[in-house]
Amino acid sequence: MSRLSLTRTIINSGRRTSEYIGNSLLQYNIHFLVDSLMSTMDKTSKFSETNRPKILVSNPTVPQVAFDLLEEYCIVTKAEDDTREDILAKVKGVDAIFWATHLKLDKEILEAAGPQMKTVGTMSAGYDHIDVEELKKRGIKLANTPEVLNPAVADIAVLLTLAASRRLHEGRLALENGQWSPKWDARGMLGQDIIGSTVGIVGLGGIGQAIVQRLKAFNVGQFIYTGHREKEEGKKLGAKFVSLDTLIKESDIVIVSCPLTSETKHMFNAELFSKMKKTSVFVNISRGAIVDQEALVKALKEGQIFAAGLDVMTPEPLPPTDELLKLPNAVILPHLGSATKQTRDAMAQLTATNILRGIGDEEMFTPVYEI
Numbered sequence: 001m002s003r004l005s006l007t008r009t010i011i012n013s014g015r016r017t018s019e020y021i022g023n024s025l026l027q028y029n030i031h032f033l034v035d036s037l038m039s040t041m042d043k044t045s046k047f048s049e050t051n052r053p054k055i056l057v058s059n060p061t062v063p064q065v066a067f068d069l070l071e072e073y074c075i076v077t078k079a080e081d082d083t084r085e086d087i088l089a090k091v092k093g094v095d096a097i098f099w100a101t102h103l104k105l106d107k108e109i110l111e112a113a114g115p116q117m118k119t120v121g122t123m124s125a126g127y128d129h130i131d132v133e134e135l136k137k138r139g140i141k142l143a144n145t146p147e148v149l150n151p152a153v154a155d156i157a158v159l160l161t162l163a164a165s166r167r168l169h170e171g172r173l174a175l176e177n178g179q180w181s182p183k184w185d186a187r188g189m190l191g192q193d194i195i196g197s198t199v200g201i202v203g204l205g206g207i208g209q210a211i212v213q214r215l216k217a218f219n220v221g222q223f224i225y226t227g228h229r230e231k232e233e234g235k236k237l238g239a240k241f242v243s244l245d246t247l248i249k250e251s252d253i254v255i256v257s258c259p260l261t262s263e264t265k266h267m268f269n270a271e272l273f274s275k276m277k278k279t280s281v282f283v284n285i286s287r288g289a290i291v292d293q294e295a296l297v298k299a300l301k302e303g304q305i306f307a308a309g310l311d312v313m314t315p316e317p318l319p320p321t322d323e324l325l326k327l328p329n330a331v332i333l334p335h336l337g338s339a340t341k342q343t344r345d346a347m348a349q350l351t352a353t354n355i356l357r358g359i360g361d362e363e364m365f366t367p368v369y370e371i
């Protein structure tokens with residue numbers, strides 16, 4: 001593809017993406033990405049025909065738009081299946097890695113790549129599957145894809161909140177099992193209202209804020225949130241900063257949207273679930289490991305909480321025989337948060353652009369840390 005037509009492809013698909021993503025949250029305007037990318041290419045000799053950088057894309061299912069972008073300037077190798085063995089076999093000698101897998105990016109892979117490898121882009125907002133300390137030690141740049149997926153992930157959080165509050169899974173099971181009685185039961189299958197409720201957000205980052213924006217349309221009574229510190233964005237959204245303990249005790253709906261760190265690992269344990277309201281709904285769109293899953297299953301079984309909506313769990317994929325799937329009051333999705341065509345395209349573009357800028361010694365758009 002020529003440089004001009006490549007630019008057009010990106011701009012057009014960028015337009016489509018922005019239409020869907022809306023007016024505010026796609027900070028990384030694709031026109032800007034393209035302009036900046038082109039200036040990177042003009043400035044650096046690293047992208048000449050005779051000296052094309054080598055890139056490994058860890059997963060063949062990455063949207064084509066990323067391959068088009070990278071192949072214009074680089075020699076791209078793609079791991080054909082999403083396995084460590086294949087990645088290890090192909091990573092030697094590359095200048096950058098496009099990481100699009102749940103597999104761990106660790107010392108073994110960095111060593112197999114070699115000391116020339118100085119740039120990693122992960123097609124994800126979370127980077128708990130990347131050994132950040134090891135990358136830093138080796139002076140390797142890392143960028144992720146925050147913001148572009150906020151709307152899609154927030155949509156899934158709302159979907160799970162509604163589905164769990166209104167017993168969606170249980171209702172479907174009743175239908176399948178012939179338990180929908182012809183006698184109208186005015187007390188049957190009662191859910192919980194969203195209107196007037198207290199919604200507690202654990203982690204008011206971009207995704208948490210997008211969730212609040214959406215749930216405002218449901219006339220929620222109040223929004224409270226917890227995290228490291230009170231935020232200006234919280235004030236703007238009319239959300240009150242509280243301690244985790246207060247949030248747990250006062251919320252009708254608890255939504256987890258904070259990153260997985262050593263601090264948040266298993267934060268939701270038996271003690272926390274026991275403090276929650278018996279009518280409360282628990283939603284997690286972040287990472288499964290933030291929850292002690294055994295404790296959650298117990299809380300759901302014993303009626304310590306009303307229901308759960310989960311897009312993430314441990315392990316992923318969840319085996320079909322897992323106890324979680326047997327609970328009528330748990331709505332479970334297979335980690336679909338960012339899974340829309342437009343969002344995945346935007347994530348792929350952002351990752352590819354970050355990588356090209358990283359190799360070209362330009363600042364990446366969304367670096368995880370400064371180097």
Ligand SMILES: O=CC(=O)O
Nearest residue numbers: 123124125126338
């Ligand atoms: O879970 C998805 C992501 O981190 O992008």
